[in-house]
Amino acid sequence: MLELTPKTVSERSALRINPCKTCQPVGALYAALGVHKCMPHSHGSQGCVSYHRTLLTRHFKEPAIASSSSFTEGASVFGGGSNLRAAVKNIFDVYDPDIIAVHTTCLSETIGDDLNAYILEMTIPDGKVVVHTNTPSYAGSHVTGYANMLAGFIRYLADPGTEKNGKTAIFPGFVNPGDIRECNRLLGMLNLSVIMFPDQSGVMDAPMTNVYAMYPEGGTTIDEIRALGGCERVLALGHLTCEEPAEELKKKCKIPYTLLPLPIGVAATDAFVMAAAEASENIPKEIEEERGRLLDLMLDANPYFHDKKVAVYGDPDTVIGLTSFALELGMTPRYVITGTPGEAFTRHVNALLEKFGVADCTVKAAADLFELHQWIKNGPVDLLIGTSYGKQIAKAEDIPLVRAGFPILDRYGHSYMPIVGYQGAIRLAEMIAGALMDRQDRDCADEDMEVVM
Amino acid sequence: MDVKAEILGHYNAKVFKNRKDHILKIEEGEEAEISANTRAIPGIMTNRGCCYAGCKGVVIGPIRDAVTITHGPIGCGFYSWGTRRNKARPGEDGKNFIQYCFSTDMQEPDIVFGGDKKLRQAIKEAMEIFHPKTIFICSTCPVGLIGDDIHAVAAEAEKEYGISCTSFSCEGYKGVSQSAGHHIANNGLMKRVIGTGGDAPSAKFSLNLLGEYNIGGDGWEVERILKRIGYEIVSIFTGDGSVADISRAHTANLNLVQCHRSINYVAEMMKTAYGINWLKVNFIGIDPICGSLRDIARYFGDEKLAQRTEEVIAEEKAAIAGDMAFFKTRLDGKTAALFVGGSRSHHYQSLLRDLGVSTVLAGYEFAHRDDYEGRDVIPEIKEDADSKNIEELHVEKDEKRYRAFLNAERYEELKRTIGLEDYKGMIHDMPDGSYVVDDLNHFETEAFTRLLNPDIFFSGVKDKYVLQKGGTLSRQLHSYDYSGPYAGFKGAVIFGRDLVMGLYAPAWGMVTPPWKLTRAAAGGTTDA
Known part of the structure; x- marks a missing residue:
């Protein structure tokens, strides 16, 4: 597994290997699926949305609906306005959503399609809504796309004149x-x-x-x-x-x-x-009690967490959260990376590390799993926490992996379960302790095998 | 009930006009003509992918000993990373790059000022880290739009590093589906790889296996059977394939074509350039496997080979007979719908028949008319604006290396007897009353399922949970639901096992809560 990855780390400025991020539109699509009776729509070639629906379906094991403007070479030259108009008509005719949430792609962004103008000028059936956001795949990541889609909904729909609702x-x-x-x-x-x-x-x-x-x-x-x-x-x-x-x-x-x-x-x-x-x-x-149960577990199992070296990778906010909890458990983060660019990530993680007095941890945004693997070859860890794509490293270096974040393509039921809240932390703590204790059992001599741990 | 009219009745005029020619009911004695390889309709949820997916994802990606760099923003490379189950083991050189994803991860400045500089640097870095002998470059939508000259970059890299570097202009917007990408990949392999690996002759009974992507290990099972009989496999296009092998493909004595759609271009071009005949084969389902093996033996016209073929067939069939008979008792009388890429919807119908399952609907995502109606229809297919944009590579006879394995008489005889260099298409094998649907979409998948009520719907992951949520078992026929192989004799058993497992999963019977069942039903079985 990954035998061709050398131990020697070399500077790379152009070649991304084994990314830890994907492109904006899939995040926009996921955001739009969180709106009731919404059809997410990808303004680009149909291959984009085919990939995005596939990725989301594989993570959630659920249908992920979305349509496409199905650009061909002609639309790429002359603009995608007529494709979008045809798409919107067909979507309302055939799939009858309440709202269509359009996001762009690198294709429509590169040719400079003006979605504002297209949507202003098109005929939208009474009572139906079309919104859009710009999600150029060559900037940010799927996380950026998610944020942009939310902003798009707000731009079109949030009503400053609405009654105060106290919510x-x-x-x-x-x-x-x-x-x-x-x-x-x-x-x-x-x-x-x-x-x-x-x-x-x-x-x-x-x-x-x-x-x-x-x-x-x-x-x-x-x-x-x-x-x-x-x-x-x-x-x-x-x-x-x-x-x-x-x-x-x-x-x-x-x-x-x-x-x-x-x-x-x-x-x-x-x-x-x-x-x-x-x-x-x-x-x-009740909330205090939940918190108390979490703390109880953290103290009970503390010996198994203590000073375990861990690598955390994935999306920025998820990784910040997981790193924070790893520190609370008494573990020692050695590598903390996200593929999403933005130095705010490193600032947040470094502040956490400082709070817990952990030095000697490599923190990097716009990183990839190839360099994470190389670092691990030079300074090993006891545990990986992150997405399914880390399983290659886990196998290559024989390190236990706890799956958390997006995407997780090789497990079932994970998306039903939380990692947030005290309950989510209890779940994470159980998964982490389980992974580490299984490893201890697997690796120990027969005479050291403990039935009671 | 007229199922087709019922479905088309839901469409507006424009969509109706487009879709009516893509849906066909097989009627006895009637000429079957279908519209295919035309543009998907904007807004209508198609299952199709893009040109890049066909080139990098399907044909080029599985080649294990090359570094394949996706030139574009990160998404395309990411989505085609380890997601298609085209298995590969490192070859003698120890190289297996298919666990890796390489991308130039283009950023905004690259789009504005051009990305060729970054591509050049990415190649340099790939050379320094991995020292590959071959680099492939696959471009994505923005690359074509901003006009990066990837071919010039590739040529420079060849000079600078003394490697083979081939670029594919497979921007996603080209053509109407993955199919354009297959063609572009075929052209690139023909121009730049096949015939570059030396002319050391292969064994007499030597084969290339074309259009076999080793999904779930299919190719390995096929290889196992062919090797048992005594064939030498020179190269596989492209599952667990290598540049090293493909570069020697011109030395084989017969090309076997499994997936007609994605690779027939190479088969035809190799015929013109090197004189290698091709034979459409099918290693899915017992009768087609046996038929294909016998056809191959007949091609070589060697008595011992024919005898060995019969021995292997007899042994292999005997080894699985018990299992197949058992699965048939559990599956007999069931019905299936199949919607997959460009070959499997046809191939799997015979395996299903082996298990007593009949086909009520079959369709292709990105096929052309010849995949449905047979190659006889090719002269009738009109070129349109989209297909014109894909290069039709005209190769010349390679005078030095052209070898006709058959004399003219044998060639004509084999054309007649084993259908050499012909493919009769899917419709030819479909039962009367069944439906053929090209580019089946989300709405039609739901509607046909409701109207035809198949027991199993074979499709891809985007459909799978739509169908299962509605109570119909769906198996992914692109990825085999992470099982397989399904090809060959051993694969048939795994396929049968998986269907029985799926149909008889205890949970189907528990979906409706007992408090919602009528008293009578609650006492008996279930409502599944």
Whole structure:
């Protein structure tokens, strides 16, 4: 496995090998699937959306619907306006969504298609909506695309004139339906009235019923997106994912926002719960008990976490959260990378490392899994935490892997389960301890095999 | 009920006009003509991919001993990384690059100021780290639009590093599906790889296996059978294939064509240039496997070979007879729909027949009319604006290396008896009353499933959960649901096992909660 990867690290400025990111449109597509009765639409060649639907389907093991402008060479030369008009008509005729969320591709961006003008000029059936965002694949990553799509919905729909509704808007970040359910559960325990935007729960984890629904019951409704303009405040989870949409809503509707890390691990979940509750006395005993159970587990299993060297890779906010929790468990991050560009990532991670007094950790944005592998060859770790693409490194170097983040293509059920909140942390702690303890059992001499650990 | 009319009735005028010629019911004695390889309709959820997917994803990507650099933004390279199950083991040189994804990860400045500089640097870095003998470059949409001269960069790299470097202008917007990419890849292999590997003659009974991508290990199973009989496999296009082998393909004495759509160009061009005959084969399903093996033996016209072929067939059939008979008892009378790329929808129908399963619908994602109607139709196919943009490579006879294995008389005889250099197409083998649908879309998948109610729907992952959510078993026929091989004798058993496993999964019977079942049903079996 990966036998051709040399130990010697060489400087690369052009060749990306084994990326730890993908392109903007797939993030935009995922964001749009979190809107009720929405058809995500890719303005480009149909190959893009075929790849994106495939990737999302493989991660969630669920249908991921989306349409395409199906550019051919002609459209690439003369512009994609007529393709988009035809697409919008056909989509409403055949698939009858309430809203079409268009995102661009490197193709339509390179030729400079003006989506604003196209949408302004086209005929849209009464009561139906078409929105768009720009997602050039040659900038940022799928995380950027996710953020851009949210901003696009807000630009088109959030209504500054809407009545004040006293609600808190929650931007949950690029997470699984299981995470959104967990956020909603915590918020329910806090009796908080919220608009979750977007909300892929009930869409990308729809139940098996023997009846396929193209538009499952979940998703943020168009009315809810409009009502974002009347919310009291926004809790935007994920500094590097949700600032852009939060800023957009602030600009358009003057709604203040609080930017928080993804609630992964103790401190980040504490911050989320406290921000959501506003006043400490609002936090119910049940939440405190959940937190207590998490802390109990962390202390009970501490010897197995202590000083274990770990490499964390994936999307920026997820990686920041996982690193934070690894530190809370007493582990030692050695390599922390994301493929998404942006130095804010390294600042956030370095601040965490400093807080826990961990030196000698390589932190890098716009990194790839090839260099991570090379670093590991030079300074090994005890555990990998990240996406499925790390399994090659795990096999090559014989390191246990705990899967968390996006994409996870080789497991079932993971997207139902949270990694956020105290419950999510309990799950992570159990997975991490299990992986490390299995490894100890596998590697130890027979006489050292412990039945009780 | 007129199923076709029922489905078309849901469309607006424009979509109706387009789709009506892509849907066909097989009627006894009627001429079957279908529209294919035309543009997908914007907004109608097609399963098709793009030119890049056909070139890099299908044909070039599986070649294990080359560094294949995707020149473009990161997505295209990422999505085609380790996702197609084209298995490969390192060859004698120890090189196996298919676990790796190489991309120039183009950024905005590269789009604005040109990406050729970055490509040049990426090649330099690939050379320094991996020292490959061959580099392939596959371009993505923006590359063609901004006009990066990847061919010039490739030529420079050859000079500078003394390697073979071939570039493919397979921008996603070219053509109407993956099919354009297959053609572009075929052209590149013909121009730049085949015939470059020396002329040391291969054994008398030597073969190239064309259009076999070793999904789930299919190619290895086919190789196992052919080697048992005594054939030398010179090269495989391209599953577990290598530049080293493909460069010697011109020394083989017969080309076997498995996936007609993706590789027939190479077969035809090698015939013109080197005189190598080709034979359409099918290693899926017991009758086609046996038929193909006998045809190959007849081509070589050697008695001992024919005898050995019969021995192997008898042994292999005997080894799986018990399992196949058992699976048939569980599957007999079931019906299937198949919607896959450009060959499998045809190939799997016989394997299904072996198991007692009949086909009610079959379609191709990116086929041309000849894949449906047979090669006789080729002269009738009109060129359109999209196909004109794909280079039709005209090769010349290679006077030095052209070898006719057959004399004229034998050639004519074999054309008649074993269908040498012919393919009769899928429709030829389809039962009356079944449907053929080209470029089946999301709406039609749902509608046909409702109207024809197949027990199993073979398709890709984008459809799989749509179908299963609706209560119909779906198996991925692109990736075999991470199982396989399905080819060959051993593959047939695995296929049968997987179908039985899928259809009889206990969970199907539990989908409806007991409190929702009627009293009678609750006492008995289930409503699945």
